[in-house]
Amino acid sequence: MMIRNSTGGMRLLMVAVLALGLACSSDEGPDAESARGGSTGSTGWDDPVTGQDMDGDIAGRGPEGAAAARRMGLKTVYFDYDRSAIREDGRAALRANYEILRGRPDVRVELQGNCDERGSAEYNFALGERRAKAVRDYLVRLGVSPNQLTTVSFGEENPSVVGHSESAWSRNRRVDFAVLP
Amino acid sequence: MRRLVCVVGLLLASLPAAAQNRPPVVVTDPNARTFKAAIQRFADNQAVPDAARITGLREGIGSALQLSKVFEVIDPRAFLGPDETVALEGVPPPLCPDWSQIGADALVEGTVITEPRGLAVQFRIWDVVRCRRLKLKRYFGNPSDVDVIARRIADDVVEAFTGRPGMASSEIAFVSDRSGRKEIYVMNADGSEVRAATRNRSINAFPAWAPNGSEIIYTSYRLGGQPTLFLLTRGRRKPGRLLSKVDESVPIYRGRFDPAGKRLAFVMSVNGAPEIFTSRRDGRGMKQLTRHRAIDISPSWSPDGQRLTFVSDRAGSPQIYVMNADGGNVRRITFDGTYNTSPVWSPDGAWIAYETRVGGQFDIWITDPDGRVKAPLVTHPRSDETPSWSPDGRWLAFSSARRGRNDIYVMGIDGKNLRRLTGGEGNNTSPAWGPAPGAR
Numbered sequence: 001m002m003i004r005n006s007t008g009g010m011r012l013l014m015v016a017v018l019a020l021g022l023a024c025s026s027d028e029g030p031d032a033e034s035a036r037g038g039s040t041g042s043t044g045w046d047d048p049v050t051g052q053d054m055d056g057d058i059a060g061r062g063p064e065g066a067a068a069a070r071r072m073g074l075k076t077v078y079f080d081y082d083r084s085a086i087r088e089d090g091r092a093a094l095r096a097n098y099e100i101l102r103g104r105p106d107v108r109v110e111l112q113g114n115c116d117e118r119g120s121a122e123y124n125f126a127l128g129e130r131r132a133k134a135v136r137d138y139l140v141r142l143g144v145s146p147n148q149l150t151t152v153s154f155g156e157e158n159p160s161v162v163g164h165s166e167s168a169w170s171r172n173r174r175v176d177f178a179v180l181p
Numbered sequence: 182m183r184r185l186v187c188v189v190g191l192l193l194a195s196l197p198a199a200a201q202n203r204p205p206v207v208v209t210d211p212n213a214r215t216f217k218a219a220i221q222r223f224a225d226n227q228a229v230p231d232a233a234r235i236t237g238l239r240e241g242i243g244s245a246l247q248l249s250k251v252f253e254v255i256d257p258r259a260f261l262g263p264d265e266t267v268a269l270e271g272v273p274p275p276l277c278p279d280w281s282q283i284g285a286d287a288l289v290e291g292t293v294i295t296e297p298r299g300l301a302v303q304f305r306i307w308d309v310v311r312c313r314r315l316k317l318k319r320y321f322g323n324p325s326d327v328d329v330i331a332r333r334i335a336d337d338v339v340e341a342f343t344g345r346p347g348m349a350s351s352e353i354a355f356v357s358d359r360s361g362r363k364e365i366y367v368m369n370a371d372g373s374e375v376r377a378a379t380r381n382r383s384i385n386a387f388p389a390w391a392p393n394g395s396e397i398i399y400t401s402y403r404l405g406g407q408p409t410l411f412l413l414t415r416g417r418r419k420p421g422r423l424l425s426k427v428d429e430s431v432p433i434y435r436g437r438f439d440p441a442g443k444r445l446a447f448v449m450s451v452n453g454a455p456e457i458f459t460s461r462r463d464g465r466g467m468k469q470l471t472r473h474r475a476i477d478i479s480p481s482w483s484p485d486g487q488r489l490t491f492v493s494d495r496a497g498s499p500q501i502y503v504m505n506a507d508g509g510n511v512r513r514i515t516f517d518g519t520y521n522t523s524p525v526w527s528p529d530g531a532w533i534a535y536e537t538r539v540g541g542q543f544d545i546w547i548t549d550p551d552g553r554v555k556a557p558l559v560t561h562p563r564s565d566e567t568p569s570w571s572p573d574g575r576w577l578a579f580s581s582a583r584r585g586r587n588d589i590y591v592m593g594i595d596g597k598n599l600r601r602l603t604g605g606e607g608n609n610t611s612p613a614w615g616p617a618p619g620a621r
Contacts, residue, residue, distance in 0.1 A: 033320055123479070130476070
């Protein structure tokens with residue numbers, strides 16, 4: 001448990017003995033240690049880089065992809081709590097999206113899986129992935145080229161509605177469409 | 182090796198579900214409040230002593246000791262011996278009966294030394310019952326580091342009497358959206374000195390510490406595509422990449438170092454199915470531990486590095502499993518309810534804490550690694566989630582929505598001393614308690 005195994009600790013020990021020159025009446029000298037655990041004076045975790053303002057960004061994705069998907073009329077698909085099965089309203093939305101994508105084979109879209117805030121954030125990463133994959137598989141079965149589709153999960157990290165009630169949750173359990181550049 | 186004692190756990194094991202109606206506390210810590218400490222006002226080597234600093238040091242040591250749950254601090258007005266250390270050099274042992282007879286087990290005495298380069302505090306810890314000196318030590322810091330030094334001294338007092346350092350000077354990493362984005366922050370274990378550790382305005386999640394206490398692994402979308410793992414290093418500005426040898430187009434998340442700090446366990450999706458892998462830091466020597474079309478996530482190492490606990494929904498709902506570090510000997514250990522996640526192995530290896538869904542919300546339970554004994558630890562009508570053990574195993578940090586928004590709380594594993602560490606700023610989640618500073 002002693003910090004003397006680090007060279008910094010040794011150096012501090014020497015500084016202690018040399019600079020302070022404090023004699024100790026007892027049988028052995030004191031253990032010496034930097035209060036900040038060998039690091040320099042600062043607490044060592046401050047990120048000094050201030051990020052640029054990128055409002056509208058989601059995880060490095062600009063707002064353009066979502067805006068382009070809206071302009072094309074691509075619909076978001078919603079899910080039941082803790083489920084990744086595509087509901088009847090989702091199947092209707094995906095048939096409409098299929099018609100749009102079929103006419104635009106040049107367009108590639110990212111399917112972004114999302115969950116509501118309840119439950120394990122880690123499990124929600126996986127659940128968001130499963131929802132995005134369910135949408136992808138459904139579109140491919142309808143006839144969309146797999147090359148037009150990529151998936152990503154944001155888990156519970158990117159709610160579209162902030163709130164702690166079913167009305168917010170039901171709109172956050174979703175797969176969004178975003179047009180890739 | 183101290184073990185937690187499960188008092189009524191065996192009784193509860195035969196009565197699964199319906200947790201809310203039962204007393205939430207079943208684990209007691211036999212070391213809790215075992216000792217009493219007398220803390221002298223430290224001597225000051227300056228011509229004009231800094232009274233506020235001396236007082237602040239004693240109060241800092243006292244409150245950190247009080248929070249250790251191991252010590253009670255004796256009111257100085259009860260002292261028979263001197264209230265103030267005269268000077269540490271050449272001083273004979275204390276008159277121990279003066280201290281033991283007021284009920285003290287420990288006496289802390291010391292001297293504050295101001296020097297051009299900063300501050301030094303030399304101190305001695307006595308077992309006044311046996312009249313033995315347990316420790317003579319000196320800390321250095323900046324003049325503003327009085328609180329830091331006080332916490333280190335308190336942790337040393339705890340270690341001198343229990344064999345394990347206290348946790349007052351450890352740190353807790355967590356996720357907060359207080360800036361409008363999910364970023365990683367670090368604070369002291371008492372909630373003080375919150376520092377932003379990332380500021381990339383992307384999504385950052387799942388902090389976890391390296392055993393050296395100077396590195397934090399986390400998951401981020403900062404590259405813009407799929408999430409992957411990054412490494413923060415204390416005092417270094419830019420985060421490092423982990424798994425640099427691995428394809429960037431595959432989602433990778435939730436990394437945790439093994440107890441040696443050499444290998445990582447993490448989740449990587451294989452054809453859309455999350456699987457658990459281990460590898461060296463750069464991705465070489467990769468081993469796939471799970472092969473299942475279901476979700477396999479949330480790996481957490483046993484303290485000996487021989488096993489992992491994880492979450493799988495291969496049986497239809499997310500449940501806790503245990504397997505060997507090579508992926509063999511997979512065993513399911515939770516069977517109650519339809520949602521058990523976020524398992525974390527205790528530092529002494531005896532317990533796994535996890536979150537479980539009860540009705541519409543979540544509580545924190547513990548189980549032994551064989552799944553025989555289960556007991557609720559943190560229960561509330563609102564959700565308590567993502568437990569993380571303190572390095573001494575006496576506390577759990579977790580996030581709770583009991584005040585509406587999520588905040589980080591800590592609670593003794595005996596169910597007492599619940600304290601909120603964050604508040605007023607955004608949602609605070611995913612706490613990860615760092616190692617004791619002695620390990621750094």
